[in-house]
Amino acid sequence: MDARATVLLLPDGLSASGAADRLAALVPVVTQSTHAIERTFWDTFDGRLHRAGLALADAASRLVLMDAATSVEQASGDQPRGARRLTLEILPAGILHDRLAPIVEMRALTPIARVRSRQLPINVLDDVGKIVVRLRAEEPAALAGGAAEHPLRPRLHVVGVRGYDADYDRVLAILTGAVGLQAAPRPVLDDAVAALGRPIGGMSSKLRIELDPAGRADAAAVAILRRLTEVIEDNTPGTLADVDSEFLHDLRVAVRRSRALQRELRGVFSPEPLRVFRAGFRELQVLTGPTRDLDVQLLEFGELAAGLGESTAGDVAPLRRLLEQRLVIERRKMVSGLRSERTRGLLANWADFLDGLVDAPQGDRPDATRPIADVAAERISAVYRRMVKMGRAIDDDSPHEALHDLRKKGKELRYLLEFFASLYPPDVVKPMVSTLKGLQDVLGRFQDREVQADLLRALGDEIAAMEGGAAALMAMGVLVERLVEQQEQARAQFAASFAQFAAKPQRKIVRETFG
Amino acid sequence: MTKVVALYNIKGGVGKTSAAVNLAWTAAEQGSRVLLWDLDPQGAASFLLRIKPKVRGGGAKLVRGKSDPVALLKGSDHELLDLLPADFSYRNMDLALDATKRPTQGLQRVIAPLAHDYDYVFLDCPPAISLASENVFAAADLLLVPLIPSPLSLRTFEQLQRFVAGEVPKPRPQIAAFFSMADGRKTLHREVMDELGARVDGAVLETAIPAASDVEKMALRRRALAGFAPHGRAARAYAALWDELRPRL
Numbered sequence: 225m226d227a228r229a230t231v232l233l234l235p236d237g238l239s240a241s242g243a244a245d246r247l248a249a250l251v252p253v254v255t256q257s258t259h260a261i262e263r264t265f266w267d268t269f270d271g272r273l274h275r276a277g278l279a280l281a282d283a284a285s286r287l288v289l290m291d292a293a294t295s296v297e298q299a300s301g302d303q304p305r306g307a308r309r310l311t312l313e314i315l316p317a318g319i320l321h322d323r324l325a326p327i328v329e330m331r332a333l334t335p336i337a338r339v340r341s342r343q344l345p346i347n348v349l350d351d352v353g354k355i356v357v358r359l360r361a362e363e364p365a366a367l368a369g370g371a372a373e374h375p376l377r378p379r380l381h382v383v384g385v386r387g388y389d390a391d392y393d394r395v396l397a398i399l400t401g402a403v404g405l406q407a408a409p410r411p412v413l414d415d416a417v418a419a420l421g422r423p424i425g426g427m428s429s430k431l432r433i434e435l436d437p438a439g440r441a442d443a444a445a446v447a448i449l450r451r452l453t454e455v456i457e458d459n460t461p462g463t464l465a466d467v468d469s470e471f472l473h474d475l476r477v478a479v480r481r482s483r484a485l486q487r488e489l490r491g492v493f494s495p496e497p498l499r500v501f502r503a504g505f506r507e508l509q510v511l512t513g514p515t516r517d518l519d520v521q522l523l524e525f526g527e528l529a530a531g532l533g534e535s536t537a538g539d540v541a542p543l544r545r546l547l548e549q550r551l552v553i554e555r556r557k558m559v560s561g562l563r564s565e566r567t568r569g570l571l572a573n574w575a576d577f578l579d580g581l582v583d584a585p586q587g588d589r590p591d592a593t594r595p596i597a598d599v600a601a602e603r604i605s606a607v608y609r610r611m612v613k614m615g616r617a618i619d620d621d622s623p624h625e626a627l628h629d630l631r632k633k634g635k636e637l638r639y640l641l642e643f644f645a646s647l648y649p650p651d652v653v654k655p656m657v658s659t660l661k662g663l664q665d666v667l668g669r670f671q672d673r674e675v676q677a678d679l680l681r682a683l684g685d686e687i688a689a690m691e692g693g694a695a696a697l698m699a700m701g702v703l704v705e706r707l708v709e710q711q712e713q714a715r716a717q718f719a720a721s722f723a724q725f726a727a728k729p730q731r732k733i734v735r736e737t738f739g
Numbered sequence: 740m741t742k743v744v745a746l747y748n749i750k751g752g753v754g755k756t757s758a759a760v761n762l763a764w765t766a767a768e769q770g771s772r773v774l775l776w777d778l779d780p781q782g783a784a785s786f787l788l789r790i791k792p793k794v795r796g797g798g799a800k801l802v803r804g805k806s807d808p809v810a811l812l813k814g815s816d817h818e819l820l821d822l823l824p825a826d827f828s829y830r831n832m833d834l835a836l837d838a839t840k841r842p843t844q845g846l847q848r849v850i851a852p853l854a855h856d857y858d859y860v861f862l863d864c865p866p867a868i869s870l871a872s873e874n875v876f877a878a879a880d881l882l883l884v885p886l887i888p889s890p891l892s893l894r895t896f897e898q899l900q901r902f903v904a905g906e907v908p909k910p911r912p913q914i915a916a917f918f919s920m921a922d923g924r925k926t927l928h929r930e931v932m933d934e935l936g937a938r939v940d941g942a943v944l945e946t947a948i949p950a951a952s953d954v955e956k957m958a959l960r961r962r963a964l965a966g967f968a969p970h971g972r973a974a975r976a977y978a979a980l981w982d983e984l985r986p987r988l
Contacts (some may be wrong), residue, residue: 286770297818300770319772321859352790352961355816381965385811387790387819 228384228392229294231412232405235378240344240361243380246345246403247359251395251625252540257344260615263369264338265413266310268331269462269471271426276327281339289320292411295381299323309334309467332468336426338367338418339376348395356391358383366416374419379408402484407699410604429455429474434646437597441588442492444596446578448485448643452577462514464559476516479508484639488603491591495582497577504570511561518551520672521679526677531701531706539699600644605738607637612731615722622673627718631667634660652737657732663725664715674709677704742852742988744861745912749895751866752948754919756783757954759863761977762984765961767819774821776810776850778832778875779865782825785808788815790824793957799826799835803844808853816966819859819980820881823849833870846874848907850965857912859988868902876903879912881988885919885948886935888928893935900942915987920954946980949973 230474234561267273270572275282286301287310304310311332315321324333336391343550348357360381367372369535382399384392399405414424431451436594455478462471483505490498525544529537549678561567586592591599613632621706638660647651687693724730744762746755751961756779758873763775777784784790784856786970790813812821828835836845850860876882886892896916902934903911916939922928948954953964953974960967 299772319855352789355814358818385814387811 227296227386227721229291230382230396231294231408231558232382232525233379234361234380234397234405238361240342240378241346242382243361243399243403243405244344244359245344247348247398249393250398253359254328254347254349256347258342258344259599260340260342260701262338262340265337265416267314267336268328269427269467270331271430272331273333274414274425274731278327279411280324280333280495287315287320289323289685292413294382294383294414311468325395327364330468331470331527336422337413337420339412340365340373341412348391350388350391356385356387356388357395362412364412364416364592366419368413368420374416376412376415376419377408380405395495404523427458429459429478431642433643435596435644437647438595439594440582440593441599443582444600445485445489445492449482449578450575452482452485453482453571456482456571460562464562464733466555469516469523471612472512472516472519473525476509476512478506478620479512481639481643481735484636487608488636488640489591489599491599492589494588501570501574501577504574508567508570509739511567514554515551515558517675517679518547518554521547522551527605528703528706533704536695536699536702539692539695540698540703542687542692543680543683543700546686546690586619586692596644597647600640600647601738603604604637604644605638605734607633607640608734610736611637612726615726618718618722624670627667627715628671631671632665632729634664634667638664649736656733659721661731663721666714666721670711670714673707673714677707677711680704680707741857742859742881743850744859744877744881744988745873745875745887745900746861747864747875747879748866748888749797749868749899750882751757753866754948754954755779755866755889756787756863757885757894757957758885758917758919758948758977758980759861760784760787760957760963761965761974762981763820763859763861764817764965765978765981766859766861766985767817768965770794772819772856773859773861773862774823774853774857776823776862777825778827778829778846778871779863780827780832781865782827783864783958784909787820787957787961787963788820789862790815790822792825792827794824794826794828798832799828799838800848801838802832802835804848808849812853815887815964815988820878823853824828829865833847836870836874837940842870843877846878848870850878859890866874873907876907876912881913881915881984882901883984884914884916886891886916886943887920888918888922888925888935890931890945892936893947895937896939900939913987914942915984916942917944920950921947922950944980945984946976946983948976948980 236238237662241255247256255355261283263283266280266282274292277292278289278298279295280287282288285303287299287303289298290296291298293360299320300320302316304314307314312321312328315324341362344361346359347355348359350356353400354679360383361378362381363378364376366376367373380399382392382396405519416719417424431448433447433451434448456475459471459475459478462468462730465473471636483502484497486493486502486505521546525547529540597610611633614626614633618626618630638657641653641657641660680703684697684700689694746759749756759775763773767773775784777792779783785792785975794801794806794811800806801808808823812823815822836842839845844873854860862875862879864872882903884896886896900914903914918932919934932947949972952972953971956967957964964971964977968974
């Protein structure tokens with residue numbers, strides 16, 4: 225159904241009907257009557273639809289997915305009634321669901337802008353009166369709540385009809401030539417979002433920090449940590465409101481990254497306040513851990529249960545219910561902790577502390593004024609070497625903890641490489657991140673399967689006491705067995721991925737780049 | 740999942756094309772993405788939608804997989820309804836199909852790459868029972884049979900049911916019929932509709948399409964009924980027919 229389409233801006237002084245009149249002098253057109261529509265646009269917090277060049281709008285109980293630039297419909301479906309957030313679980317099955325699934329994944333779609341448009345459809349006809357090009361003049365306004373409106377630039381949508389390309393080209397040539405219209409630089413949704421003072425394309429949790437290699441290490445640490453604090457703050461409302469599981473995920477990653485930097489660049493901080501903040505951030509991590517673990521269990525539940533085969537997949541329903549009940553309890557604890565004076569105070573004090581860090585006395589901060597490139601290189605090199613040492617000590621008899629500790633160190637190295645990517649050549653950093661990622665995937669799978677299996681084992685007694693518990697318990701036994709199997713597979717893969725990570729050429733590159 | 744509905748009857752002049760165009764339009768009007776394939780070499784559905792009944796390369800290339808069907812589609816005056824037009828070469832469709840490796844799957848081969856773009860594909864079939872019809876039976880999820888309320892219709896419909904049950908390999912399409920060109924003032928029509936309704940319980944839809952001048956005017960206006968007489972008896976009957984049919988798909 226993809227049709228060719230372009231959006232042109234209507235310049236000041238040329239109304240929609242004026243444009244139609246000018247076109248009518250050149251080609252046969254039928255102008256219909258003007259009508260008004262009001263649409264709410266939806267996207268994920270991190271703007272996944274925007275990134276995919278799409279826009280999702282509702283109108284008259286339908287959800288329409290369209291190409292963002294041209295507004296050409298790509299799929300549509302019924303809108304779930306009264307929903308203030310849309311997830312794949314509540315969207316009805318169909319083409320719209322299938323198109324959104326790989327883009328949206330576990331994220332929820334929430335309203336990002338409301339737009340009211342006056343629209344004037346104008347059809348260009350051929351010699352038998354068939355529509356061969358569709359035009360739509362649009363006078364949009366972003367609605368800011370209440371009666372407030374922000375008028376946006378009016379535009380003319382030019383949409384081809386399949387199989388009538390020559391007519392489309394001819395009409396477009398007239399509009400951009402004789403009528404003198406120019407292409408709209410960005411979609412009406414982006415205009416609306418900007419007019420409402422919101423970020424176009426949603427909120428990113430990425431770091432994207434350019435550092436000066438010769439700049440002071442403490443200033444660089446402040447720049448990174450401020451951005452991480454921003455990410456924590458951006459994701460807190462969505463975490464508290466339980467919009468989707470990714471808010472908590474991103475919040476936790478930002479906390480973990482902050483902790484990694486606190487530890488790795490400890491020489492830029494005074495020891496005493498650092499100790500207090502490290503303890504505070506650790507608490508934050510512990511506070512949010514159980515909810516995240518249960519989120520992961522539930523996110524992966526479908527896949528896990530699907531592995532059981534059709535006959536027994538239904539047996540684990542009590543387990544799902546129990547996990548959901550647990551999640552409610554853990555979430556309540558977490559929300560209360562995140563709302564507490566203690567957490568709010570921690571983050572406020574941390575922000576103040578960062579504001580004053582560069583001007584603070586340097587006596588007990590030996591790395592504060594050293595060039596960040598030197599300090600970062602030392603840390604990357606040291607963590608890499610430490611990982612090589614830890615990995616080499618692991619053999620088939622090593623306890624699980626040895627692999628877990630290596631994974632933790634690996635995360636630290638990953639964060640360091642991300643924080644300081646701008647200081648080093650991309651052809652060094654990228655392959656290094658890639659081999660590290662290979663290793664971390666194996667270690668991650670190893671640990672995740674263990675955590676999952678432990679959780680299932682721990683729930684056994686409770687499940688047994690539930691209705692349908694016996695069947696569930698048996699199915700869980702199969703699941704645990706499968707998880708243990710997968711954990712063993714991951715362990716078997718460890719040697720190969722570690723060998724790649726610690727290979728001689730890799731060590732040489734690290735030595736040459738980071739010292 | 741795309742559903743393929745074939746408007747089919749061994750007899751001609753029973754209202755297949757009117758039903759195909761109006762049902763396809765109604766489905767599009769309700770927000771579904773619809774493709775109508777005008778398989779009749781006479782090209783009446785193409786004509787009604789003001790689209791030239793011409794397919795580059797002809798029917799033979801199309802069913803042999805030598806033409807890209809996407810490139811042959813034409814948008815109709817409804818944004819959600821596309822047409823794969825008729826072509827006079829479709830009169831030799833049986834020969835073209837017979838020359839392919841799998842003669843009963845030629846139509847399926849054309850529809851398959853298009854299917855993911857549409858919720859419904861309607862086939863406006865020529866009247867006959869032939870290799871092309873076997874292709875229709877293989878491709879369709881539902882055969883929708885317009886019946887003029889006459890005693891012969893009953894015989895024809897039962898013949899078709901027997902043929903599909905006995906000769907068509909699985910998965911077989913569902914079969915549903917509706918009365919077309921029905922005139923409630925004619926005793927014969929009323930009697931046949933009552934009798935047939937009772938004999939093939941469940942296979943005949945409740946909604947009947949009336950014999951209405953609006954339907955004849957379609958050829959003059961070259962539009963679906965919704966385009967010029969949306970509130971007329973016939974347009975309302977097609978909408979009701981679609982509402983009744985949709986849950987079966």
